[in-house]
Amino acid sequence: MKRIVTRTLAHLGLAPAGHVARLREEGERTTQKLHEIEQRVVQFKADAELWKRRQEETARRAGEQEQAAARATARAERAEARAEELKARGDALAAEAKEMRARLQEANRSAGTVREHLMATETKLDLIEAALQVLDARTRAAVAPREQEKLRT
Amino acid sequence: MSGPALSIVVTGRNDSYGGDFNERFFTAARFNLERLREHGVACELVLAEWNPVPGKPTLCALLARELRDMSGVAVRPVVVAPEYHGAMTQNPRLEYLEYVAKNVGIRRSTAPWILATNTDVLLGRAVVEAIAGGRLAPGTVYRAPRYDLTLGVDQGHLAWDALEDPANHVRRPVLRPPLFSGGSGDFALAHRSTMEELRGYNEVYRAARVGIDLNFLVKAYGAGVPIADIGGPVYHINHVGSLRISKAMFRDKQADSPWGDMRWHSRHVVYNNPDQWGLGAAPSRVLPDGSTYLDFDWAAVPPLVELRRVVLPVRRPASGEA
Numbered sequence: 001m002k003r004i005v006t007r008t009l010a011h012l013g014l015a016p017a018g019h020v021a022r023l024r025e026e027g028e029r030t031t032q033k034l035h036e037i038e039q040r041v042v043q044f045k046a047d048a049e050l051w052k053r054r055q056e057e058t059a060r061r062a063g064e065q066e067q068a069a070a071r072a073t074a075r076a077e078r079a080e081a082r083a084e085e086l087k088a089r090g091d092a093l094a095a096e097a098k099e100m101r102a103r104l105q106e107a108n109r110s111a112g113t114v115r116e117h118l119m120a121t122e123t124k125l126d127l128i129e130a131a132l133q134v135l136d137a138r139t140r141a142a143v144a145p146r147e148q149e150k151l152r153t
Numbered sequence: 154m155s156g157p158a159l160s161i162v163v164t165g166r167n168d169s170y171g172g173d174f175n176e177r178f179f180t181a182a183r184f185n186l187e188r189l190r191e192h193g194v195a196c197e198l199v200l201a202e203w204n205p206v207p208g209k210p211t212l213c214a215l216l217a218r219e220l221r222d223m224s225g226v227a228v229r230p231v232v233v234a235p236e237y238h239g240a241m242t243q244n245p246r247l248e249y250l251e252y253v254a255k256n257v258g259i260r261r262s263t264a265p266w267i268l269a270t271n272t273d274v275l276l277g278r279a280v281v282e283a284i285a286g287g288r289l290a291p292g293t294v295y296r297a298p299r300y301d302l303t304l305g306v307d308q309g310h311l312a313w314d315a316l317e318d319p320a321n322h323v324r325r326p327v328l329r330p331p332l333f334s335g336g337s338g339d340f341a342l343a344h345r346s347t348m349e350e351l352r353g354y355n356e357v358y359r360a361a362r363v364g365i366d367l368n369f370l371v372k373a374y375g376a377g378v379p380i381a382d383i384g385g386p387v388y389h390i391n392h393v394g395s396l397r398i399s400k401a402m403f404r405d406k407q408a409d410s411p412w413g414d415m416r417w418h419s420r421h422v423v424y425n426n427p428d429q430w431g432l433g434a435a436p437s438r439v440l441p442d443g444s445t446y447l448d449f450d451w452a453a454v455p456p457l458v459e460l461r462r463v464v465l466p467v468r469r470p471a472s473g474e475a
Contacts (some may be wrong), residue, residue, distance in 0.1 A: 126360055127458045127463070134243060
């Protein structure tokens with residue numbers, strides 16, 4: 001019976017109220033969903049735009065860093081060349097210092113030898129001076145009694 | 154084995170040097186001889202009396218009298234005619250050629266081991282034990298630090314316990330290699346062969362007595378003779394007029410000091426004594442008191458100056474100050 005009524009209303013372009021209400025609700029739900037989907041699409045588009053901008057920014061930065069790395073590599077190569085140059089100069093200076101040290105040691109040895117010989121000479125001079133003083137004293141002692149004898153005569 | 158194992162060589166004369174010279178000497182002589190005898194060391198005391206004071210008994214005669222009650226003690230007194238001092242001196246301010254006198258004693262000692270020391274030095278416990286222990290190595294010069302006892306210490310009560318008490322010490326030096334110098338004249342012990350190889354102390358430079366003991370060590374070291382610390386101190390009976398106490402008085406007038414000029418190059422210049430070092434050629438006779446008397450003879454006197462005997466020591470790799 002319900003089906004006959006529903007078919008008859010459908011021929012007249014009508015529908016039962018409950019059916020209409022259900023359809024209306026379904027339509028609202030669908031509209032709501034559609035709205036949500038639209039919003040999500042908008043959000044996705046916005047996100048996509050954001051990621052696109054980020055990717056562009058990252059690409060731009062990567063490009064800058066590549067350039068910086070290239071500059072740093074160039075600087076490192078120049079620094080390495082400079083270090084090699086300085087090392088070579090350092091080696092030369094070390095060799096020169098070693099030679100000077102050897103010459104200084106030799107000079108010190110020679111100075112030490114000279115100093116020792118000087119001290120030996122000073123010691124000998126001490127002895128000569130001492131001997132002269134002793135001989136002088138002996139001579140005076142030897143002469144003095146004869147002087148007194150002369151005075152007595 | 155007959156004969157002494159150790160000759161203790163000292164020098165002095167009866168001149169009241171430092172006040173109570175004789176008392177210090179006899180105290181030290183008794184102490185040392187008794188300690189060595191207790192440890193079974195047969196020894197002789199060789200006293201070389203240089204430039205004896207005229208008109209006074211010789212120290213040698215007084216020593217014989219002083220030790221006559223000590224049995225088993227050999228004393229070898231040697232008196233050197235006073236003319237030798239006048240003939241050999243290079244400095245009229247020196248009244249005593251201490252190390253030429255010690256050479257006289259060293260040359261006339263008879264034991265295989267010779268200790269050159271001073272009349273006011275007491276041997277420490279470790280020293281006596283080292284000598285008695287028979288562990289000394291020939292070819293080595295042994296040294297001992299000299300601890301000065303407090304001035305005026307009671308000499309009647311000296312025993313090792315008291316000597317070892319730091320409260321009785323004025324100074325306690327530490328000897329350092331390679332020379333172990335410092336008060337060297339108070340203790341130099343070596344085998345006779347070493348003393349003969351080195352020919353005793355410097356007789357070439359006679360213008361000073363200060364530094365001659367250090368000079369002996371420089372010569373020994375340069376000659377390749379090792380020098381070692383025997384392992385214990387000796388003790389010096391301190392007195393007025395000692396070099397250590399009085400040297401400051403002559404700091405600015407070195408040439409006037411009774412020990413000679415301290416600035417002579419004793420650390421750098423050494424000597425080659427002549428064959429007849431220690432008045433080896435001096436004629437001798439025995440006096441009634443048993444002393445040996447060295448008569449004066451110009452033939453025994455070395456030249457006043459022998460420059461060729463002033464030499465430089467052989468330098469060795471430094472392992473310390475030299």
